[in-house]
Amino acid sequence: MPLRLHRWSERVVVGVAIAAFSAGFGQFGAVAALGDVARTFGRVVHGATLGDQAGLSGTALGVGLAIIRLASLGGLPLAGLADRLGRRTMLLATVGIGLVLTVAAAASPGYWWFVAIFACGRPLLSATAAVAQVTAAEQTGAGDRAKAVALVTAGYGFGAGMTAVIHGLAGAIGFRGVFALAVVPLALLPLIARWVQEPDRFAVANTSAGHALPVMGAVGKRFRRHLAVVVGLSFAVSLISGPATSFVFLYAQNVRRISGPATAAMVVVAGAVGFAGLLAGRWLADHAGRRVTASVGMAAMAVFGVLTYSGSRSALIVGYILGVLAGAVFTPAVGALVSELFPTSVRASVAGWWIAAGVLGAVAGLVEFGAVADVGNRFAGAALVTFLPALSAIVLFWMVPETKGREPEDLWP
Numbered sequence: 001m002p003l004r005l006h007r008w009s010e011r012v013v014v015g016v017a018i019a020a021f022s023a024g025f026g027q028f029g030a031v032a033a034l035g036d037v038a039r040t041f042g043r044v045v046h047g048a049t050l051g052d053q054a055g056l057s058g059t060a061l062g063v064g065l066a067i068i069r070l071a072s073l074g075g076l077p078l079a080g081l082a083d084r085l086g087r088r089t090m091l092l093a094t095v096g097i098g099l100v101l102t103v104a105a106a107a108s109p110g111y112w113w114f115v116a117i118f119a120c121g122r123p124l125l126s127a128t129a130a131v132a133q134v135t136a137a138e139q140t141g142a143g144d145r146a147k148a149v150a151l152v153t154a155g156y157g158f159g160a161g162m163t164a165v166i167h168g169l170a171g172a173i174g175f176r177g178v179f180a181l182a183v184v185p186l187a188l189l190p191l192i193a194r195w196v197q198e199p200d201r202f203a204v205a206n207t208s209a210g211h212a213l214p215v216m217g218a219v220g221k222r223f224r225r226h227l228a229v230v231v232g233l234s235f236a237v238s239l240i241s242g243p244a245t246s247f248v249f250l251y252a253q254n255v256r257r258i259s260g261p262a263t264a265a266m267v268v269v270a271g272a273v274g275f276a277g278l279l280a281g282r283w284l285a286d287h288a289g290r291r292v293t294a295s296v297g298m299a300a301m302a303v304f305g306v307l308t309y310s311g312s313r314s315a316l317i318v319g320y321i322l323g324v325l326a327g328a329v330f331t332p333a334v335g336a337l338v339s340e341l342f343p344t345s346v347r348a349s350v351a352g353w354w355i356a357a358g359v360l361g362a363v364a365g366l367v368e369f370g371a372v373a374d375v376g377n378r379f380a381g382a383a384l385v386t387f388l389p390a391l392s393a394i395v396l397f398w399m400v401p402e403t404k405g406r407e408p409e410d411l412w413p
Contacts, residue, residue: 025182027102088198281330
């Protein structure tokens with residue numbers, strides 16, 4: 001049966017990008033409004049420690065963020081269910097329920113209540129982001145796949161950036177207002193349902209004779225060598241990106257005292273630069289190759305992460321913007337690579353394992369970063385000891401084949 005493939009700009013892919021936008025809006029609120037959360041549920045006093053300046057200690061913030069991240073482990077079985085129930089079904093279910101829980105977090109009576117409620121929605125939105133990338137990759141051919149992954153990444157990034165911009169420009173609404181606004185992407189669910197279709201690749205694999213349905217993220221033995229590489233890479237890159245993105249707005253607003261409008265402007269500029277990075281990343285992924293592009297992007301993420309927390313306002317702004325650029329270059333390449341390394345029957349389960357490994361890496365990074373930053377307010381030292389050792393994992397890219405210009409069926413007929 002010939003596969004019906006689509007261009008990256010067709011509405012079946014755009015609908016998936018809208019779902020990713022909704023997930024980004026729902027997920028990133030805890031990061032964008034972290035400073036306001038700390039002030040609301042803590043106590044800001046004049047002092048030298050992070051707890052004095054932020055309202056809650058770095059340890060409490062790090063543990064809270066770690067719990068929220070750990071909750072994303074539930075994204076593994078949820079994403080794996082997309083290999084049984086279908087991409088479209090799980091995409092609609094996870095984004096809808098996840099956004100409802102995000103809205104509910106706006107009514108949190110205390111910090112740990114906030115952590116608990118938001119953590120309930122986190123695995124659903126994490127699964128949405130993972131299944132969205134899988135769906136976009138399966139709907140397209142080799143020439144459009146990196147572009148489709150870039151479009152979905154842009155959608156997620158735009159949704160995440162919107163929460164930071166809204167919180168920066170309308171700080172008076174607080175974190176509760178930002179979370180309540182999740183009803184807006186929730187209203188897009190009927191549009192997503194009309195545009196998103198089940199990929200032909202899944203339909204064919206699901207009806208093939210002898211097709212074994214994976215359960216709870218199960219992946220067959222013949223795929224596990226590649227899976228081990230994917231897990232290692234996800235852990236390492238999240239060790240960098242987890243604390244680099246989770247603490248940045250708290251650091252900007254509560255420690256460096258950058259105003260809300262200035263923070264919003266920083267996010268807008270970073271968004272424009274990030275869009276350029278996505279264009280560059282998908283071009284490099286299709287021409288220089290998936291592995292080289294992802295390696296360069298990962299290294300740049302670590303270096304610019306260190307710059308962000310090095311100690312001055314200008315370094316924070318420049319480091320954050322360049323870090324967004326590096327992440328944007330990295331994502332289309334690694335998204336295409338991971339999708340192309342595995343057959344359709346286990347692709348969503350592998351995306352779930354990417355989530356799970358990323359959660360563990362982010363949790364390790366958050367706890368380590370928060371603990372070091374708590375001692376003498378040493379953000380620069382926390383960045384150095386957390387980000388740079390993770391770069392050793394770049395060698396893992398050369399333990400899997402280059403997939404540039406190849407269809408997934410080429411590796412697994």
